[in-house]
Amino acid sequence: MSNVDTLLAKYKIDRPPENVLRLGKLIQGAFASNVQEIAAIIKADPALSARVMKVATRGRDIDMDMDSAVARIGVHQITLVVLTELLLHAVTKTFATMLSLVLEAKDVPNAGAAAVTGCIRFEGQANGRVFLRIPCGAAAAVVPRFLGQELPMAPAELLPDVVGEILNIVGGNFKSNLVDAGLSCSLSVPQVNTRSGFSADAGDDEHHLSLSLGAEGIGLFLDLIISPLANQLNAQK
Amino acid sequence: MSKKILTVDDSKMVRMIVTSTFQPFDCVVVGAADGAEGVEVALAERPDIIFLDITMPVLNGIETLAKIRATPEIAAIPVVMLTAESDGQRIGMADQLKVSGYIPKPFKGEQLIELTKGIIPLALKAAPPKAAPAPPKPQLPKLPLPNR
Numbered sequence: 001m002s003n004v005d006t007l008l009a010k011y012k013i014d015r016p017p018e019n020v021l022r023l024g025k026l027i028q029g030a031f032a033s034n035v036q037e038i039a040a041i042i043k044a045d046p047a048l049s050a051r052v053m054k055v056a057t058r059g060r061d062i063d064m065d066m067d068s069a070v071a072r073i074g075v076h077q078i079t080l081v082v083l084t085e086l087l088l089h090a091v092t093k094t095f096a097t098m099l100s101l102v103l104e105a106k107d108v109p110n111a112g113a114a115a116v117t118g119c120i121r122f123e124g125q126a127n128g129r130v131f132l133r134i135p136c137g138a139a140a141a142v143v144p145r146f147l148g149q150e151l152p153m154a155p156a157e158l159l160p161d162v163v164g165e166i167l168n169i170v171g172g173n174f175k176s177n178l179v180d181a182g183l184s185c186s187l188s189v190p191q192v193n194t195r196s197g198f199s200a201d202a203g204d205d206e207h208h209l210s211l212s213l214g215a216e217g218i219g220l221f222l223d224l225i226i227s228p229l230a231n232q233l234n235a236q237k
Numbered sequence: 238m239s240k241k242i243l244t245v246d247d248s249k250m251v252r253m254i255v256t257s258t259f260q261p262f263d264c265v266v267v268g269a270a271d272g273a274e275g276v277e278v279a280l281a282e283r284p285d286i287i288f289l290d291i292t293m294p295v296l297n298g299i300e301t302l303a304k305i306r307a308t309p310e311i312a313a314i315p316v317v318m319l320t321a322e323s324d325g326q327r328i329g330m331a332d333q334l335k336v337s338g339y340i341p342k343p344f345k346g347e348q349l350i351e352l353t354k355g356i357i358p359l360a361l362k363a364a365p366p367k368a369a370p371a372p373p374k375p376q377l378p379k380l381p382l383p384n385r
Binding site for chain 2: 007011161169176
């Protein structure tokens with residue numbers, strides 16, 4: 001039993017799921033592995049396989065094997081997809097535990113409508129930012145679920161604080177997965193505002209992946225932007 | 238005797254959730270919004286247990302915990318980390334500083350209650366005494382209606 005496993009057992013903390021650990025190892029080794037090795041790890045995870053295929057085929061109905069898909073999209077895009085899986089794990093866990101909502105990938109209408117938008121940055125051996133957007137119209141459904149008590153003020157007034165805290169928890173969880181994968185980084189304090197017509201403003205050298213999720217009539221949007229990891233990983237060696 | 242719980246978290250939302258979680262119990266929940274304030278409140282209030290976040294301004298949770306352990310008046314108070322940072326490094330640091338528990342966020346209120354019960358006795362609030370039934374209204378004698 002490793003030292004970390006001993007501590008997890010001592011404090012009765014669940015070990016991260018196997019797929020999260022596997023993805024962490026994939027990020028760690030992505031730049032030192034060949035296409036076949038990366039493809040083999042991805043194939044062991046159905047959700048990740050589906051997402052890699054979707055990115056490689058750009059959503060079109062093309063017959064492609066995993067080796068070709070990995071070779072086609074390249075290691076930076078693979079890293080983005082893997083980090084997105086780790087982020088998704090953190091988001092779904094947070095919503096299931098704190099709001100009793102089982103989120104699924106879903107098309108959410110009115111992506112440009114007014115939404116409370118939170119942004120958190122991670123910096124270190126992995127660099128990027130995460131955006132979480134919850135439409136203002138969902139406040140009445142989201143806020144009481146999160147606070148689970150009589151509210152001191154209208155849900156709409158509390159939504160920015162709730163989005164900030166959800167993002168804080170999601171960010172912390174995501175960061176812990178990165179650190180356990182060997183990518184040490186720190187988190188910024190979440191910045192939250194209310195706006196319409198979101199634009200992520202990804203730079204030329206950055207990679208951006210956007211998702212919409214929903215459950216029980218509540219929809220939300222998630223964006224992950226990452227800077228290339230190669231330099232940091234090479235410097236680490 | 239009523240117990241005192243200190244929640245140190247820069248999130249007002251988390252402080253609200255902790256307060257609401259212990260509302261059915263015979264205890265008082267006090268809060269602090271950062272580590273430095275947490276140490277001050279702990280010295281002033283002498284809580285029976287402290288829930289401590291890690292990512293906070295001014296003094297982070299690990300620094301706060303070290304300060305608590307180095308302050309004789311409050312050094313022995315049980316501290317439970319309540320934080321989204323649950324990587325091996327952080328848990329190891331908290332373990333070195335003798336934490337009584339570690340709850341990763343996201344969390345459920347039941348986890349807080351269960352862990353707290355294992356550290357300090359926690360009793361439900363006594364039900365308020367039933368109000369005595371209102372005395373019957375005096376009955377006025379029925380008088381014959383005057384003939385008009």
